[in-house]
Amino acid sequence: GENVEQHPSTLSVQEGDSAVIKCTYSDSASNYFPWYKQELGKRPQLIIDIRSNVGEKKDQRIAVTLNKTAKHFSLHITETQPEDSAVYFCAASPGSARQLTFGSGTQLTVLP
Amino acid sequence: EPEVTQTPSHQVTQMGQEVILRCVPISNHLYFYWYRQILGQKVEFLVSFYNNEISEKSEIFDDQFSVERPDGSNFTLKIRSTKLEDSAMYFCARGTGGGEQYFGPGTRLTVT
Numbered sequence: 001g002e003n004v005e006q007h008p009s010t011l012s013v014q015e016g017d018s019a020v021i022k023c024t025y026s027d028s029a030s031n032y033f034p035w036y037k038q039e040l041g042k043r044p045q046l047i048i049d050i051r052s053n054v055g056e057k058k059d060q061r062i063a064v065t066l067n068k069t070a071k072h073f074s075l076h077i078t079e080t081q082p083e084d085s086a087v088y089f090c091a092a093s094p095g096s097a098r099q100l101t102f103g104s105g106t107q108l109t110v111l112p
Numbered sequence: 113e114p115e116v117t118q119t120p121s122h123q124v125t126q127m128g129q130e131v132i133l134r135c136v137p138i139s140n141h142l143y144f145y146w147y148r149q150i151l152g153q154k155v156e157f158l159v160s161f162y163n164n165e166i167s168e169k170s171e172i173f174d175d176q177f178s179v180e181r182p183d184g185s186n187f188t189l190k191i192r193s194t195k196l197e198d199s200a201m202y203f204c205a206r207g208t209g210g211g212e213q214y215f216g217p218g219t220r221l222t223v224t
Contacts, residue, residue: 021168029219032211034211034212034213035217036155042217043115043203043215043217043218044155044203044215045215046212046213046214048216049211051210051211072118083139089154089155091155091209093121093211095211096209096210096211097143097160097162097207097208097209097210097211098160098168098211099145099157099160099170100147100155100157100213101157102154102156103154104153104154105154
């Protein structure tokens with residue numbers, strides 16, 4: 001089955017700096033890669049996703065990149081704000097409503 | 113997009129008891145999922161449900177678990193004879209068919 005590795009497990013940045021979280025996956029059949037933000041005690045919230053036919057996608061201060069050959073994808077957050085502090089999870093799926101396999105999460109702390 | 117609601121928000125049960133967790137769609141959806149998240153760990157897939165049938169299930173989803181849609185609306189996860197290690201957050205998610213999955217607020221299950 002699919003295995004998703006995520007790094008780093010914790011990340012602290014100064015407000016205004018950029019943050020990068022990286023994930024690798026093992027199953028070449030995976031073609032859908034969402035990112036979720038989970039605040040303490042809350043549900044995972046889908047913040048951005050990318051499909052295998054696209055190399056990069058951007059939504060305001062967040063962007064995702066995908067390297068299908070190397071089987072890795074990354075989340076980039078620019079101009080970080082304290083409200084960006086949360087646990088971020090990457091995930092992978094073969095698409096078509098199939099199950100998501102999650103990474104182990106990154107605790108991002110944005111220091112004011 | 114509206115997700116789903118879940119009841120109860122917190123369930124405390126004794127080891128060996130049966131519990132039923134409920135997921136209530138806000139509108140008509142065809143794709144549903146159950147995930148669990150042990151405290152401080154990653155989100156793990158349990159089972160997916162499409163058009164009133166199980167479409168995928170993980171190794172975690174053994175004979176102790178069952179899902180059904182008893183009234184064509186609510187979607188339930190039943191855990192028979194709960195164990196201490198079943199203590200976790202259980203999330204219901206609804207899917208779009210295109211891969212996106214939106215999580216409900218979760219039920220915290222505590223087995224004592």
